[in-house]
Amino acid sequence: MKKVITTIGAVLLMTAGAVYANTADELIKALDADGDGQVSLEEAAANPDIEAQFAVLDANQDGYLTADELAAEPQPEETQG
Ligand SMILES: [Ca+2]
Numbered sequence: 092m093k094k095v096i097t098t099i100g101a102v103l104l105m106t107a108g109a110v111y112a113n114t115a116d117e118l119i120k121a122l123d124a125d126g127d128g129q130v131s132l133e134e135a136a137a138n139p140d141i142e143a144q145f146a147v148l149d150a151n152q153d154g155y156l157t158a159d160e161l162a163a164e165p166q167p168e169e170t171q172g
């Protein structure tokens with residue numbers, strides 16, 4: 092029965108991990124299907140919230156979201172400069 096308990100423990104760990112998968116880095120890992128370390132618009136389609144804000148989040152407009160871009164607060168408008 093020890094194996095069953097270990098399996099349940101692993102599942103619980105995975106569940107707990109999902110709860111904390113709300114940092115930019117974890118979000119990249121969760122959405123980055125091809126493992127290149129950034130999220131394309133196609134990959135972002137898996138997360139409606141990210142997909143909807145893709146253009147805003149993609150600060151350098153290169154078509155990919157990086158952890159830095161996801162971590163940055165979206166700027167409503169630029170009044171400085
Ligand atoms: Ca990717």
Ligand SMILES: [Ca+2]
Nearest residue numbers: 149151153155
């Ligand atoms: Ca970008």
